[in-house]
Structures are given as structure tokens and as C-alpha cells.
Amino acid sequence: MHWSIAIAQEIVAKRKEKTEHVVATGITPSGAIHLGNLREIIIADAVTSAIIGVGADEGVEADAKLIYIADTFDPLRRRYSFLPPEYENHVGKPLSEIPDPDPEGRFLSYADSFLLPFFDSLDDLGIQLEILRADELYKSGQYVDAIKVALSRKEELSRIIETVTGRRLSEDWSPFNPLCDACGRITAAVVKDYVIGEEEAYYECECGNKGIASFRGGGKLAWRVDWAARWKILGITVEPFGKDHAAPGGSFETGRRISSEIYNYEVPYPIPFEHILLKQELNGEKAKVAAMSSSRGTNIPVHKILKAVPPEVLKHLILRVRPEKHIEFNPTLPLLNLIDEYEREIGGIGRGIAREITFRHLVTIVQIARGDSSRLRDVIERSGYVLSVSDSASEECEEEGEELKEIEKKARYVENWLRTYAPESVKFDLQYELPVEELRNLSGPQKDALRLMAQELQDGISASADEWHNKIYTIASTTGMDVKEVFKAIYIALLKKPSGPRAGWLLASLDLEFLKERFEAAGRL
């Protein structure tokens, strides 16, 4: 049984009175949203569908929806290395109130700059959710009651936090952090007093400013309090979160107590999950494992990885592993193996012919076509695939265009993978220029072999991969050479390196005229 179903069954059984579950996820958009963050949403999505499925299976009333809370009201913690120096001035301000750091500046705020590309990725992944922004929740007054309760029960809150974490809170700690109307920071003001009826707090900021903060967007609750408040405000019943929150003394434990003792709300069903670790060989060193971290440059933004791997595979990568186990993600050769495995066991990728051409095979085809889509089509046909043709002439173009489009879409993933992650061992460059230097260094018999290859091409008869393969062996025996040497000569003539994809297939998928000229020219050297 898939883990998501086991979890869903337990949730449904535990909360029999609940007919509508709310599964919540949330991320602070302080930098590009990466694969590790995505795990939370994919888990949440899987559990949401599983709850609906379990409800249907057991004939119970159990519906579920997925909501996503973007913590846009959180402050910028520090100037990350990817930010320009002037962002030093924005440290401490809420992410929703800071300009887009992208030089192109297409988005309205810092938060949007990272959220919107990520939402596009969620679309690609086919994940549907309701998006809520923390700054809007605060500004629209949804937090007002929670803030009132928090301020009036401050002593109990600080006792809970102190007990759970074992740390001492300072005298002027407040569950409410005002947003200073002079310096714009949400981290620097101290609450001096408040009036519940007026829904206002009085503060003094480090910057010297004294002001009044409204409970409607004039500040936010401290994280540990905010989390519990949010459960109640939004009726959350299920919440996946990174394992760092899950440890005793961590924020889930404070949240659990704040929720039941202060807000009188039943704690959501927790789904702690492990991180995704990036495993990558760097400069030929053996593979190293590192936690995804923006500051260390070891994170891969979701929208970037989705250029090199089809969404269904990314989902599979995450769903096949139980949440409490960490995932080692290696985007180099193991990623190709993962895609391979997906195509073999789960299902093809793409529609029509695109589905039949495996990703692995496309890796070769794309390189032979050198990224040119018109050549891509020729190479595919020479490789033995038949693009489908329909009966009516008018439809023909359309259908064929469709088919080719699907292939190109898949090929784009391959191209990006090759460019960004592929190891040198699978890469090759079809040489348009004759590699003169390298060919001159070949032995006499190797050159003879290339001349014989040219002769084979005289009559212009195309050969299948098998036929080519046999020809190579024949030539090897006529020239009295180890066949390995012939392979080498062929690869050097075409790719300027001594090895490559299976020679028969390679030759069969290349243009005959090109091959003929190439081998003739090589033989003349």
C-alpha cells in the first residue's frame, strides 16, 4: 500500500467527525523555491487525493482540499549572497514590501519574484491548490482575533515557549511584532502597550520611531504563535512539514500546545518529512551529498529542474519514497536512469511517437541533430520511427505537426539535461568540420578502413544499423585489424573522440551524403 493511502486512512479514522479536511502547506519565499520545498507540496497533494480516495472507498464522507500559504509577511533575514548590496537596507522588512531583486524586475515584490515562477511549475506538475498570502491574511484582518488572544495571554505563551524550547525569552518579548512605519522593518520594534478594543499596539522601534500598529496588517505574530493561530483561522486539519520542525522542542511541539491551550483548536495531523539532499560529482570527485541550501549554492530551483526533467518523473521521484526517509537527488547520470526506470515501469512520456522514443535514446538523437528541430525529424525517421500520417490531406499536416511538437517538447528536456547535468561520458558533438589533426594521427590501416567505409557508400544504398554493424566487422577483417581500432577511427572521424553511441545506430541515423563526404575526405588525408 502506498504510504499516502496509509496516512489518509489514519487521518480519516482519527477524525471521523470531519467531512472536509484542509491540508496546508506553506513556504517562505525568501529565495528560489527548490526541490526540497516541493516535496512538502507533493506530499500534501498526494495525501489530499488519498483522503478523497479513502472516503470514496470506505463510503465515508471525507473530502479534502489543499491550501498553500506563502509566508510573504516574513522579514528578509539577511542579505543573501545572490542579492545586490543595496538589499542590505531591506533586511528586516516583510518580503511582500520589498521590490523584486531580479534586474529585469518583472514582479511586484520580492515575494512574487520567487512565488510566481514556482506557481507556474505547480501548474506543470498538475497540482491544484488554493493560494493564500500571509500579508493579505493579515491586512484583511483575518488574524485580528488571534492577535487579541495572543496579546492578552502573552504570559502563558511565553511560558509554553520557554518550557518547550528551554530558552529564556527577554522581558520585552511580545507575540506580536509590529511593522515600523518609519523604517519598514517588522523585526525591530518593541510593543509598549496595546488596546484590544482599538485593535492597536503602541511600539518603539530601534530606529527611534514611536508609532501605532494596527492588528490589520500593522504587524504579525511571532512564528511559533503564527503557526498555531493559522491552524484555527483556516481550519487546517493536516499539515506536512520539514523534519526540523518535528523534533521535540521544535516549532510543532510549541504549536501543538499553543493550539490546544491558547486557541482551543485540535492540532492538525502532522506529516513530518525528511529533506532532499543533492548528490553530485563535482570536477570528477566522487559524489558528495549536501543539504539543499540557497546560501551554499546547493539548491536547485523547481523551475530550473523542470526544464531538464519531465514533471511526472519529478513527482515520481518524490512519491516513491516514504516521507520520513531522505531522498538523495543526483541530477547527473542517475537522473537519466530514473527517467529510464519511469518510462519502463510507470509509463511513457509524451504522446504519439514521442512516447515510443525513450528519453535515453533521445539523448543520442538530439546530439546527432545538434539541437536543430528540422534535422531532428530526419534523424528520427532514419532511426526507424515512422511519423504517423492520417487519411485526409488537410489533417495530415496538423497531425504530423502535433506529433513533431510532442517530440520537440521531450527533446527540449533532453537538451537541457545535456547542457546542465549530463556527464561528459554521454555527450558528443557531431563534427561538421573535418577533425584533420586527429585523423592524421590515425594508423595506416585505420585510414584504409575509413576509405573502405567511403566505398561502401558509393552506390548510395542506405543500410540498417545491423547492416552497418556487419560492414564494420567485414572491414576490420579485410584490413586485418582489431575491430576496436575501426570503431575508434569512425568515432574520431565523426565525433572527434574515440568512443560514442553504438556505431551501427549512429551511422544509420546520419545523412548518407554527409557520411560519404566525411569518409572520403578522411581517407584522403
Place this chain on the structure above:
RNA sequence: GGGCUCGUAGCUCAGAACGGUAGAGCAGCGGGCUUUUAACCCGUCGGCCGCGGGUUCAAAUCCCGUCGAGCCCGCCA
């Protein structure tokens, strides 16, 4: 120092909730094809379930201990 999670084949993972003969895929090896450098198909090898103890007729599974990896108990999410 205190705590949490994980450890199963060379690799990536199932199996653990509820104890009942350890499972896949990849890689490897062999073959299809007296000869295949990297897209195909078939077959096959592969295990002290991290280690030590306990409970039990029976333990990968439950309990205790221990080692290793990662994380939490400051800030921040």
C-alpha cells in the same frame, strides 16, 4: 550534553502500522548475434535486513543497548 528520524543486494528503493519462507528496478554477468564502446529482448548472479542483546513457537518488523548519517534544542522558516 539532551532529544528526533533514518540505516535492507554494488546503486535507488519496497517490505515495518497489524511479527509468519527477504522483494523490485538499475548496474554486473551470460545469451539472442563464431565479432556489438552507449537506444532492443531474454536469462542469471547477488543479502550477517548497521552491530549486540532481549521478548516470542517464530523478529527486517516489537523492546533495550550500541555504531554510523542527517537534523532539532540560538536567530529564522
